[in-house]
Amino acid sequence: MAALQTEVVQNRLNGHIQHQSSNDGLDFDAIVIGAGISGLYQLHRLRQLGMKVKVFEAGSDVGGTWYWNRYPGARFDSESYSYCYSFDKDLLDHWTWTEHFAGQPETLRYVQHVADRFDLRRDVQFHSKVTAAHYDNNARCWNVFLESEVSFSARFLVTAIGPLSTPTLPRYEGLSSFKGQSFHTARWPKDGPRSFEGKRVAVIGTGATGIQTIQEVAKTAQHLHVFQRRPNWSVPLHNRPITSDEMAQIKTTYPDIFEKCQNTFSCFLHTPDLRNTFDVSPEEREAFYEQRYASPGFGLWLGSFADTLKDEKANAEISRFVAKKIRQRVKDQTVAEKLIPKDHGFGTRRVPLETKYFEVYNQPNVELVDLQETPIVRITEKGIRTSEKELEFDLIIYATGFDAITGSFDRIDIRGQGGLQLKQHWSDGPQTFLGITVNHFPNMAMIVGPHVLLGNLPRSIEYGVGWITDLLRYMKEHELTKFAPTDDAVEEWTQYVIDIGKGTLSSKVDSWMTGVNSNVDGKQKRYIARYSGSAAAFRERCDKVTAGEYKELELL
Structure with a gap:
């Protein structure tokens, strides 16, 4: 696979591959990984900028968390009417929730309805698991590789892969030896059991x-x-x-x-x-x-x-x-x-x-x-x-949980400038600017990545998507083709996240919110993986960057 990726990248540089886009030889203006709540909204907003966007989704339909987690009993822990999208009044007026805390089937129907209502599926490619994304510094673009060994290029890469999307299994011997049915809750089969009558279950x-x-x-x-x-x-x-x-x-x-x-x-x-x-x-x-x-x-x-x-x-x-x-x-x-x-x-x-x-x-x-x-x-x-x-x-x-926050990034071979691997860059804990961008990884933005508020997620998602959209609008208006946070900006933000986390009791315990997972190699060291300040303070800091015309970013 690595050899194929290298060959494809070199062919792009040599002009051997014909691209669909007529302006700069790239397949798309932006590629989004994931067709959950965040990926779909990012697609909608980038379309409004007139950008050519493709979303790659490993599953067979939209939904993200609510597509994969179809185990019996799965439901919101946030009130349904606070968890939904807020950006469109007609959508709010049309959709009727049946429960104060909706179950997975209803939530999935809601996300599917949004995809259909805004005709989003035509720009989503299903059954398309992203295995690698490599930044080409000369062309100022990302080359994104699918499990099928097909690749695509885009100026910008947006990850919408979620903080809890990579399930982990325990390290018991003989996991594959069991002759009955077995599965992780986050990979519950579509035709999986709903009734357990007469069954002995663990x-x-x-x-x-x-x-x-x-x-x-x-x-x-x-x-x-x-x-x-x-x-x-x-x-x-x-x-x-x-x-x-x-x-x-x-x-x-x-x-x-x-x-x-x-x-x-x-x-x-x-x-x-x-x-x-x-x-x-x-x-x-x-x-x-x-x-x-x-x-x-x-x-x-x-x-x-x-x-x-x-x-x-x-x-x-x-x-x-x-x-x-x-x-x-x-x-x-x-x-x-x-x-x-x-x-x-x-x-x-x-x-x-x-x-x-x-x-x-x-x-x-x-x-x-x-x-x-x-x-x-x-x-x-x-x-x-x-x-x-x-x-x-x-x-x-x-029901053994997830390789949280950074795990979904670790499963993709993401390489920035000079071939630097993101997993290597974050080996001692994530380093970000605003939880949205990463130094040495130009033109990459993260929705709900490390170091952001992990509260009521759709509220964080809508703000994060809006901030990314405003940045790309600014770049389009000023004919810029590259953004990356400075090392100083990343160091300052990362230290800020660490400092405000020190005052909380949650930072003193092992949990997915502090990066600890006994089921994953290298995830036994505790670090501050999320922003633990208030949402208002987070937005204020991010808004200040936008108002200052992104002085903390290198823009070219």
Whole structure:
């Protein structure tokens, strides 16, 4: 493959390949990788600039996260009407959500509707996995290579590959030896099981996807073994259908909804209480926690006291409350203790939301296996062998998470100036400018890359896409063909992200938000992988760059 790529690049330089574009010999003005929520919106905005754009998508349809994650129970943890696109009023008026927190099938239909409504599919090439992207400094373009060994060139490259799109499997021996069905939640087959009647099922992992899957599997499985690697804090989702009157009201208040998202810390419909934890009496504090626990969505996590995620004593207090709730909901107190995290406080990792998840362990057909006490030795032909015995299963579900944030970049051979590999450039942690551009990788922009706000993603996506679009508009108006951040700009922004992360409790724990993944070689060192400041401060810094006509970028 490498030899072929080198040959194709050289042929381009020699003029041996005929290109479709008539202006500069390139196939496209821009190539976008990924046809999820971010890739489709970027395509729409670049079309408005009059650019010739192609989107390459590995799957067979649009949807991104909502195309791949079709496991039972998959759904929003953000309110549906805050997660959707905000850029088109007619779209907002037309689409009707059926639940406050929509499930995967409905969300996928929504993204498909957007693609059809704006005729986006004609510029998307499906079944096209990008394996490499190499920058040609002489031609100031990117050569993008597909798994099919076909390549295309473009002036600009935009990655829309998502922070949670590269699934990881555990490192157990014998993964391929199991004779029954097995798959990762993020690669659930289109015709995969929806009912588990009469089946003996194993679910490995109790993170967000594991919790959602376990809730559904437990309803019908003959027997379910949950293999817990480490427990996670989780609180009720409180989902319910949206009535027609409610939806009509939502449609009239969309401007207010999106304005509120703009003004909250991480673009969710939840704001922290201005008081600190110990400003109120124990009785008031308990009543406040109860109210937030009973509210929908991230009310308890993002709507709690102002010092909850900064002060260890304050965090211990809310952790005590949630632990009490788990003990109340799980009858067997030995099991309850195993479900309560001891290695991190509430909210210091992203909090999964659930619907009667803890009650699942009261069912006679569900058994919890604590892998800290009873580790998995290997996967066998018939099932799973632990340190105690072999268990037989019909289906093994791996809810073992993702190689987050940088993992999707690592899977593509991205090379910038002088053949520098992005994976090598980020070997000690990502280095970016605004989480959008990378030094030594000209004309490449990232939507929701490292060092950006990972809150309510569509809100971050729309802003990021808008910033990239404004940059490319500026370049078009000034007849420029190359942009790249200076080393100083990258060093300053990266250090800024690191510095603001130091004050948070989340930076002190191992999670995908701090770059740690025991399933991936080289991902055991903790670093600051995301921007942890406010959305308003992030936008202010980015807007200042735009207003200053991109002085932090080298423009040619």
